[in-house]
Each structure stands twice: as C-alpha cells, then as structure tokens.
Amino acid sequence: MVSQVAVRSSEVAMSRARLPVQAATRRAVDCDFGSPVIETIRQQGYVLRVGRLTFHLAREFGFCYGVDDALDLAYEARRRFAGRTIYLTGEIIHNPTVNARLAALGIHQLENIADVTPQDVVVIPAFGLPASDLEQLRNVGCTLVDTTCGSVVHVWKRVERYARDGFTTIIHGKHDHEETTATRSQVLAIPGGRYVVVRDLQETEQLASVITGLQPAATLRDFFARAASPGFNPTRDLGKIGLANQTTMLASESLAIAERLRAAMTVRYGEDETPFRFRSFDTICSATQVRQDAVAELLKRPLDLLVVVGGYNSSNTGHLCEMAAAVCPTYHIATPDCIVSAELIRHKPAFQAQEIESSGWLPPGRLNIGLTSGASTPDRALGDTILRLVQAAGECPPQSWTARQVADFDPVPAG
Ligand code: SF4
Structure with a gap:
C-alpha cells in the first residue's frame, strides 16, 4: 500500500x-537560501547606493x-x-x-x-x-x-474541464517543459482528450491559418506531429478549442495568443458561434505575473543596465530577461560567478539558447543597475551577485554590512 x-x-x-x-x-531552508544583504536592501526601500553604483531591486523577485x-x-x-x-x-x-x-x-x-x-x-x-x-x-x-504547486494543479483542472466538454486544449507553453509535459498527460487522461502546444505567437499564427482555412492542415504536418496529441486530426479537432497557459509564460504574449485564436475562430465560425467554440482562461500564476509587473515598473527608471539572476532553463526567469532586453542592456546570469570582472561576464542573451561571454559590459562612471531574479532563484544568489558587482566595480561593501553578510562570498578578481 x-x-x-x-x-x-x-x-x-x-x-x-x-x-x-x-x-x-x-529555518534550515532560510539559512541555506536567504540573504542578509537582500533583507537589508528590502528594508531600505529596494534601493542601495555603493560608491558609483546605485542598485534598484524589483519590488517582487526570487522564490515564489x-x-x-x-x-x-x-x-x-x-x-x-x-x-x-x-x-x-x-x-x-x-x-x-x-x-x-x-x-x-x-x-x-x-x-x-x-x-x-x-x-x-x-x-x-x-x-x-x-x-x-x-x-x-x-x-x-x-x-x-x-x-x-497549487497553481499547476489549477491548470490541470482547467484542461480536464476542456477535455470533458469536448474542447481541444491549446497550451501556450514549451512542449518539453516538465510542467507542460505533466499538463499534456492530464489532457490525455480524459477519454478523447486532445491538445496542441504553441510556444509563441509565431506558432499560433500557423495554427490560426489552419483554423481560418488560409492554409491546408497538410502543410503543417510536421508542426502537428511535434506539437499535438497522438492521432490529432486538424480537420476534425479544431472545431472547439480552449486555451490554457504554462504558468510561467510571458503574460503579454499569452494575451496576444488568446486574441489571435479568438479572431481566427470568429473568421471561421462567425461572432455568434465563437462563444460556444472558443474558451480562454489565463492560467499564468500570480507569482509570475507580479514578477513581470515589477520588472515593467523597474524599467521605467533610467537604468544603465539590468542583471537577471536565475537558471538558464527557468522559463519565468527567461521571460524577465526578454522584457528587460527590449529596453536596456540586460545580462541573464545563472550564478553570481558569471560576473568574472568589470571587463568580462558570462550570460545568456534573451531569445538565445546558449551562454556567451561579453566584454566591456560594466562601464566606468556612475551607474544605475536594475536587479531581479526568477521565481526559482534564492535570495542568496542575488545578494552574492550584488557583492560581486560591488567588487567588480572596485568599490567596497558598506561597513554596515556584517561580517556574516560577506563571510561566504568569494571575491571577484580585479579588472
Ligand atoms: S512559478 Fe512558482 S507559484 Fe508559479 S506555478 Fe511555478 S512554482 Fe507555482
């Protein structure tokens, strides 16, 4: 048993x-992943000045x-x-x-x-x-x-409802992400359950072109073979569709995808029929949403650059980087030691899969630096990133920071 x-x-x-x-x-979890540096900055209004550097923390970041x-x-x-x-x-x-x-x-x-x-x-x-x-x-x-996570279970309930009501689930997500893989399995657990996974607006456009009849389904055979449930028949299975999101997708993109699919269904079936054939529920979790909102707020400030800390395979962290990269120079680093020096940084650019090295990334003079981290990033990693930035810039940590705050920190080499 x-x-x-x-x-x-x-x-x-x-x-x-x-x-x-x-x-x-x-307490053991806090001890392993918390950061006195971050707590100090939170308490003083999310802004910290150290010599020529001014750090601006997003209002929401880190563990969800x-x-x-x-x-x-x-x-x-x-x-x-x-x-x-x-x-x-x-x-x-x-x-x-x-x-x-x-x-x-x-x-x-x-x-x-x-x-x-x-x-x-x-x-x-x-x-x-x-x-x-x-x-x-x-x-x-x-x-x-x-x-x-309860928010993932919420998505599962939504897609189960679609399947029970005879709707094909359209999942806005990454096909092989663990969460989407589990969500796909929940669809298939319902007899007759069907799905298509769309990663972005571009793939949604392809799907929409089949729905409207602009493009024969046969031209997208590879797409459906990769992204749809076994035995999927686009001619038969796109008559009723319901949209759900992987919880960590970019909210603005999910909204655009919903509108694109609604418009396609309206072209195909008309205004009166669409409410009976198209459903959409935003299943992006609140933690993802508030972190994206906080970055949007942060980007209203005059930042010279922004550093995003989090795993390269973290979906929500990647989306924070994509938002920021459209506005200012942005460096997504996996760990604090990606900051090699003021001259050299290892980072993954937005929309790219591989880590690269960039030089001359930390300019001289006064700098406003934005900081955030994904929902899977410990505060300790963000705190160590700040210490590394301070030392890379040739500054000293504030005297008010206790020995414990810098005790575990491995200083960055000069220059
Ligand atoms: S990002 Fe966090 S809160 Fe949102 S679904 Fe994932 S684990 Fe849950």
Missing part, C-alpha cells in the same frame, strides 16, 4: 494529506510561494525520513544552486522508476509529474511527497 503523505495531483487533491513542516525545517513550499517539503522529507533513500523525479526547480544543495543533502535524481523500492521516498517537483509516472510510483508502494 502506497504511503502518500503530501499528495497533490488533480485527481487526488481533495484527499491530500499535507506533510507538516517543522519550524526547524523552515510554490518554490518555498516545494523546498520546505523536500527538506522536511529529508529530516523525517532520515536513513531512507530519497529520490527526486527531476529538478525540483530550475536553479543549479538549489539542485546542487538538494544533491548534497542526499536527495538523488531518479533515473528510472524501476529502481524505486517500497521502502524509498520519492519527491515530486513543483512542476508536477506525468499521470502515468505517478501511477507507476503508486503501484510500487513507495512514500510519495508531492510538491506540485
């Missing part, structure tokens, strides 16, 4: 028994409620099930520092469900898990600690 101590998949959400998190566990919860539960599992093997079914979140810390605590990445024994503990990440994998784990009889 499987032991489900914190189960949150959509079908069992009602019966979920949450693993209680001890205060000591919460889903990530906080996932880490609490993973740490609690380690404490409570000491001595037992604990697996994670994938990265708990998209941040290299956090994943390395969990590995150091002995929480191992699960390579193959066949390796799991009934004595083991399996932690399901905040993104959720495909329904078939969850079923396999249940059959093993292991202890499941499910940290799937």
Whole structure:
C-alpha cells in the first residue's frame, strides 16, 4: 500500500494529506537560501547606493510561494525520513544552486522508476509529474511527497474541464517543459482528450491559418506531429478549442495568443458561434505575473543596465530577461560567478539558447543597475551577485554590512 503523505495531483487533491513542516525545517531552508544583504536592501526601500553604483531591486523577485513550499517539503522529507533513500523525479526547480544543495543533502535524481523500492521516498517537483509516472510510483508502494504547486494543479483542472466538454486544449507553453509535459498527460487522461502546444505567437499564427482555412492542415504536418496529441486530426479537432497557459509564460504574449485564436475562430465560425467554440482562461500564476509587473515598473527608471539572476532553463526567469532586453542592456546570469570582472561576464542573451561571454559590459562612471531574479532563484544568489558587482566595480561593501553578510562570498578578481 502506497504511503502518500503530501499528495497533490488533480485527481487526488481533495484527499491530500499535507506533510507538516517543522519550524526547524523552515529555518534550515532560510539559512541555506536567504540573504542578509537582500533583507537589508528590502528594508531600505529596494534601493542601495555603493560608491558609483546605485542598485534598484524589483519590488517582487526570487522564490515564489510554490518554490518555498516545494523546498520546505523536500527538506522536511529529508529530516523525517532520515536513513531512507530519497529520490527526486527531476529538478525540483530550475536553479543549479538549489539542485546542487538538494544533491548534497542526499536527495538523488531518479533515473528510472524501476529502481524505486517500497521502502524509498520519492519527491515530486513543483512542476508536477506525468499521470502515468505517478501511477507507476503508486503501484510500487513507495512514500510519495508531492510538491506540485497549487497553481499547476489549477491548470490541470482547467484542461480536464476542456477535455470533458469536448474542447481541444491549446497550451501556450514549451512542449518539453516538465510542467507542460505533466499538463499534456492530464489532457490525455480524459477519454478523447486532445491538445496542441504553441510556444509563441509565431506558432499560433500557423495554427490560426489552419483554423481560418488560409492554409491546408497538410502543410503543417510536421508542426502537428511535434506539437499535438497522438492521432490529432486538424480537420476534425479544431472545431472547439480552449486555451490554457504554462504558468510561467510571458503574460503579454499569452494575451496576444488568446486574441489571435479568438479572431481566427470568429473568421471561421462567425461572432455568434465563437462563444460556444472558443474558451480562454489565463492560467499564468500570480507569482509570475507580479514578477513581470515589477520588472515593467523597474524599467521605467533610467537604468544603465539590468542583471537577471536565475537558471538558464527557468522559463519565468527567461521571460524577465526578454522584457528587460527590449529596453536596456540586460545580462541573464545563472550564478553570481558569471560576473568574472568589470571587463568580462558570462550570460545568456534573451531569445538565445546558449551562454556567451561579453566584454566591456560594466562601464566606468556612475551607474544605475536594475536587479531581479526568477521565481526559482534564492535570495542568496542575488545578494552574492550584488557583492560581486560591488567588487567588480572596485568599490567596497558598506561597513554596515556584517561580517556574516560577506563571510561566504568569494571575491571577484580585479579588472
Ligand atoms: S512559478 Fe508559479 S506555478 Fe511555478 S512554482 Fe512558482 S507559484 Fe507555482
């Protein structure tokens, strides 16, 4: 009999028994990922002046409620099930520092469900898990600690409703992202459930051209083979569609996609029919939304450059970078040590897949520097980034910062 101590998949959400998190566990998470530097800056109005540098922090950044919860539960599992093997079914979140810390605590990445024994503990990440994998784990009889975020479960409920009502789900998301993979599985769990994943407005345009009849579906065979559910028939399956989003997509793009699809359905079926054939619910989570709103506010200031800290495979972090890159020079760094010196930085440009090196990125003179971080980035990483920037610029950390604030910091080489 499987032991489900914190189960949150959509079908069992009602019966979920949450693993209680001890205060000591919460303190351990804070100790590992919190930052006194960031706390200090928060308390003084999100602005910090150090010599020639003025840092402007976004009003909302860093760990979201889903990530906080996932880490609490993973740490609690380690404490409570000491001595037992604990697996994670994938990265708990998209941040290299956090994943390395969990590995150091002995929480191992699960390579193959066949390796799991009934004595083991399996932690399901905040993104959720495909329904078939969850079923396999249940059959093993292991202890499941499910940290799937409530906002992801909200998307699952939405797509289940679409499928039950005979609508094809259009998912605005990244096809192979863990969250979208789990969401696709929820669609297929409903008999007759169908989906198409569109990554962006460009792919939506292709879909819209098939809906309106501007383009024969056969010309997009490759697209549907890659992005649609098995056996998808564009002629049969696009008569009723419902839009949902991966929770971390760019809000403005999701809105534009909804409008484009609504317009296509209106062209195809007319104004009167469209409300019966097209549904759209914004399932971008509130944490993603407020971080994007905060960057939009931050960009109203006269910034010389902006640094975004977070994993390169983090969807929400990437979108913050895309927003900023349209306005000012923007550097998305995975970890603070990407700042090699005032001359050299390693970073991933917006809309590109690979990290590159740029030189001459930190100009001389007074600088206004914007800072933000994704929902999966610990405050400690942002605090260390500030210290690294201060030292790269040849300045000294404020005397008011305690020794503890800079104790773990590895100084950046000069010049
Ligand atoms: S980004 Fe949103 S959906 Fe993802 S874990 Fe955080 S709150 Fe949940």
